[in-house]
Amino acid sequence: MEASSYFAILVIFCCSVAPSLKSEPEVPRGHGEELGRHRDPEGHIPVLHDVPSPLEFWEKYASQRKPVLLRGVAKNFPAYSLWTDEYLRENYGELKVKLEAKVEKDHYPVGEKGLAQDTIRNFLKTYKNQDKYIVSQLPDPMSKEVMVLPCVRCGSFKNRALEANLWLSSGGTKSLLHKDADNAFNCLLNGTKDWILIDPEHEVNVPMAEEAISEYGGFSLINVDRVNLQRYPDFAKVPWWYANITAGDCLWLPYSYLHQVRSYGTKNMAVSVLFSRLKEFDSTGCDTAKPEYTPLSEADMVWTYDGIASQTMGNTDPFELNETLVDWCEENKDKILDATAVLEGLKQMQAMEEEEDENFEVHDVDILEEISHQVMMILDPTGTGSVSCDRLTQLTVAELKAVAEVMSSDPANTEQYEYKHFSPEQVRSVIMLAYDADSDRLELEAFIKKYQEALHGSEKIAREVFEMLDPENKGYANKDDLKGGMSQVLDMFTPRQLDDPAGIQWQHAKMEDEMFRKDAETPMQTHSRNAETPMQTHRENDKQADHAHGEL
Template sequence: MHRLYTALFLSMLYSMCQAELKGHLMQLGKQWGDPTVVTPELFTVPQPRDFYQQFVKPRQPVIFRGAANHSLASKLWTTEYLAEEYGDLVVRLEARSEQDSSSPVTDVGFGRDTIRHFANNFKSMNAYVISQVPTPMEKDISIPPCLACGNFAKSIQEVHLFITARGGKTALHRDPFSNIHCVFNGTKDWILIDNKHEHLIYQSDESTDEFGGFSEINVDSVDLTLFPTIEDVEHSLVTLNSGDCIYMPASYWHQVRVNGEYNTAVSIWFSRDFQVVPQDWSNCVEEIYPFKPMSEVDIIWRFSGENGSLSQGHMDIHLFRALLLSQADSKHQISLTDFGNRFIGGRKDVAEKREALVRELGKGFNHVTVDHVRSLSIDQLKTLMEIVDPTDVSNTQDFEYSSIDTVDIAAVVAKLLQTVGSFTRQEFMSEYMSTLGGSELIAGRLFDAMDPNQTGRVSKSDARNNLEKAVQNFTSAPRHDPTSERMWLRHLRERDEL
């Protein structure tokens, strides 16, 4: 009886404590009441030097009301227009909520869709478009004048396209690059948190040493018993309406919710402000710069819209140049062997990457001069970046091979064999797609590899003899490897560059 009373007392005490936690298990933002930080709003986009001095250098977010109205997209991008004008273009997809790790699957493939199919079905799909802008769409997007000259003009990394329905949301996260996000349809609510509060927001272990990152907090139901210090965070709350843009400094924490039945936006990613990269305004020859179509602006990484690999997500080529320069000796020489050992790592292919760097940058010599590194063109830096930081696997056509474990495939095969003794192509494809979330295309390839004699049915002996070979693409598929990124970040932190 004593134990029963004790249990009842502890249960009542726990319930009382939870009741006293204002905002417990509520949506992120409900814990704080009114915002404690005000984000500035402008109705005119500043020119590049003013933008740098007033906002980039002090790492101050700012809203540009009406700036997105300078893009044709704000007037043209109905679902009908996108389907008719750009329907055959392929774009990258993710699950509608960032906290959902599944990958949408369509007839185009794993994490891919055509704009036509997505525009016609986006309301019912657990997916949203987050992709580099296909080049045919660039004419509809205007780059704001604040990025027209100085270092900005040569540091626009890539431009992301967002198309989603009501209910889309991000995790609480920080981006590796500075960006200007512009909304064309619908509205978006933003919670902004300065990265000086990073110690309060429970950053995930895996992203602690990477340029981007996310919090472990469930943004739909914040458990204040597990994450109590989130209550101490100072924040700003911002709503972007159709036609508005916002500047977000690199590594500035934020969480976004999509409102409206249909939402389109772009995010212009550009290099963060590094102390080791001095500002150069010599190319700022005009007094007033206008908005300019993206198709007429230098963008480092572009995407054709064909169903191939995207170049999305590379590390900053200008940072790579700065890292090289930081290793110069007293004779203004850079040892490529020493540089490779310090800044190129990974679980495999490390030696090949280091050798390729010497071959491409040193042309067979182990040393390069500071002047040579400073003279490298954007295209040369891109070539080097593709060596040291290959395309992220999530941006390739073969992403499915990297996402599904061979153990899980073997479990599907074992289940079917145990249930029916042998299985047909349709039985396997149905189980593979429903259980593992894979595509019809890859399911068919797997079955064919297990059925080399084309009998139309896989037996236990077929599976035993052929399964290992059938899953070879999954076994050898590349995985995301952040080793080099962590080396770069550690170096920047040591030099107080962030």
Template sequence: MDGNNKYFVLILLHLSLASTHTLRGHLQPLGFQRDTDGDITTLSILPSNEEFYQLLINKETALLKNAAKRSPAIDHWTEKYLKEKYGNLTLKLEGKSEDQTRPEGSLGLGFDTISNFIDSYHVQPKYAVTQLPDPMRHEIFVMPFMRCGPLSTSVIESHLWMSSGQTNSRLHRDNSRKDWILMDSKHLDKMYINNQVDNFSGSSSINPDRVNLLRYPRIAEIPFKQGNITPGDCILVPPGCAHQVRSHGPVNVAFTFLFEITDDKLKNFNPIHCSQDYVPLSQYHLSWSYSGSGILSMGNSESNTFRKEILEQWFGKRTKIHFNIIQDTFEGLLKYYPKEATKVTTLVKDILKQYNAINSNEIVSRERCESITIEDWRKFQFIIESATNIQNNPDYEYYLTSYRLVRQVAEKAVVETSGLFDKIKFKNSYRAAGGSGAFADKILTALDSNQDGLITISEVASNLDVALESYKLVEYDDDVNVPSDGEGGNQEDDEDRGGASEEEDEGIDSEEDPDVENKQMTSSSEYHNKKKHDEL
């Protein structure tokens, strides 16, 4: 995808405010290292369609005061209301520090229901950044300029943010009082980006709470602007603009629009026939939406861009190819997920047949492929992107967890003297190793054949292979160690594991061994084969 055309608009819904070194700003928060270049452009009156498009053409950051005040969510979305009306919907979780491992929710690692999240997010180090569930869309209103011209069909998805405040993000390029620091992407070489996926996304190695200028001196050279958004405000962030966000207060709720639009479409914009009315997001086109359960499509490519890239991969300058080329493409994209590769290959062949794009000799026509509707392209795109971005899958924990380690944990919970399986010991050990209580309960349910609440040794012998079948998605070569009860893992009173070490705090530039991995239930990222991850 061409990230140069990717914008997003963030809208803050709720906010409750709670209230020495020779190197300037050393070991202090980001922004203390130099004077600001001032505030971003602030518009107190809603921009006209022409004015908003000019902001896009100029790739300008802008704060739009009170632009979203008409959304019913501004007044309705209290914790009590959200629990009662939307409590069963699924949220995707992040740690309050971006160094933190994926937090535990009631649905497993990285996933929670809205109801349980609201009950726990004030006391646990987690926040929600998730695709906005469809049932909530009618309470968000779309501003008039978002309904005008090519922008009306260019919004990829909408995200929901919820936090208890006192959260911060790494300096990154993608995305509430939220205090914003924004830096031009032309200074990217000074930002110490350590996981850049393409020409617009990635995050910095710098700890934004304690900037170590001995290790990261060039960050102090970058000019920046700042902005503070309050309930009902919007902020427009252009493609590639690096930004760091700090939330304050006990409750923050916000949502974003992520959109992609080419410069050609912007320059040829015709404002005639544009509406001046707000409409519910439920009546607005999104490339990707989310029902509120199951696999998310968060971060998926815009489908027209995906189609263009896939056709180029398949055909290049050719007009016809053999289907084997298409099959090889998917097997390469889904290298670690052969079942998904088979599924998408079968689906593609069926679609090609519907459009008479493949003949009896399995020769495929580019011309007929280009006639396939975007809805049909999206079907196999979803399979591909779901497999290559496993953090969108509520079964995410299976991909992170070593089958052999879970089996060892289970075998150590067998009590020979009583002939029973110690469920408490197993659950504690599983969670100590980095798993969740929800997934431990799934294993226990599968082991207990007669559901009498007791698990015998014979039930373990009969059912363990079936109970752990889903953990065979990734095979491990490394030896694993089973932690004893209470060691490590996702315990509710764990301290936030983010931030610099004591050596870093004192300015010691110690090298970390990239090959030293946590021997808990965390797999190597090579298995994930992730294309990109846009966490706005």
């Protein structure tokens, strides 16, 4: 064969083989890495060194749903200098708070008061060497040492402060990528926090858990430690901003603004104050109002918490609820609100985003019916069967709060949460595992140990369960005792609450991400997770960000 012919055949062969060499798809930038590696940030959010006037704050930030960082303004809070561990222990040690794990949705730690329930005193004794994090409504006695910023102390904002929250850990906390239903000022008192922020206009490219259509809050299915861009390719398009927050700073976070937060420092403590989703601003009184910091204890807070009873954290904004009730009434052809109209409204609220039609399947109808009747008992105490639309426009805040408690209260706000968290099947299994058939005895200590080991439940609730099985206080329960008390115990753990489809969806995504980690991790990706996070890198590079954005 001539050399020229051989060369031609070789070229044809190489060209035909070349496509097969590209069969492996190109790995997108940031795939399998931490959130924020998929593209460079747009920059740091605007930074101010003084509190803006109420009108400027509304026009430039609140009405535009734009975040802004107010540098150093929380140094005016008494809490900034007072809230040492010793001070908190001595002055507020017996107040009750809610707990979460440092990694959001990982698990619920056990506290002195049960699952996810602790006292401040016990938390301070254990938080530096245990995986626990106070994410709680701020107890009222502590509110006198937290201040409300002058820009939200007049006009429409004045009476629309919803609740205040406390955040305390030994650092190392990590949230999901999520959005909150209400506006908030987040003020850091100790440590540092790094935020990733995504404008709501880009949510279309963010995989979100399916929430009810009524929800303004929610969370993404993205694994913030290991973003799967092959599963969620559109996320690669999403631009992001960042905020580096140090002790004394306050960040304004608009409602439904996607964000992810990591905390650092041996003690990381913050407070936040939530505000309604205002659509317009009445500046009445702002012209003459003095630009003063006001103790939170003097503010007209909608939801408060005495530090002893159940919390109201996360309850619905009663002003928004009022609009919803009026809408349900006006949509009714008879222009009245009765139990049937409330039930239909609740069914619509349970619809998933992709099921906004008349044929979606509603679950937990019996629970919704019960809620409907409870709502009408509040709105129609005389039992006439209905209320007019005019009556709904005249509801008091107290009446609206009572309705909100029925419609949206969180079981995790109570010491009884543990009874909602575990299923009857799980509890029955633990009881039978701890029961010794040979001696026909279920010993108290054996049951407590098995309950804590198998379910990671609290000793407090384990003892309460055992008391139901051992009503004569013998210190043990035999087979007859178990037969007599088992139904009472299991009934306590039978849920009477709506399903959480978003939570179930998150668990499925978490399992799939774990499979992805095992199958696809590379040394380079492992290295990136051991290195600085994207926000830490920009913290070092942007020490002058305050000055660059000071005029924004």
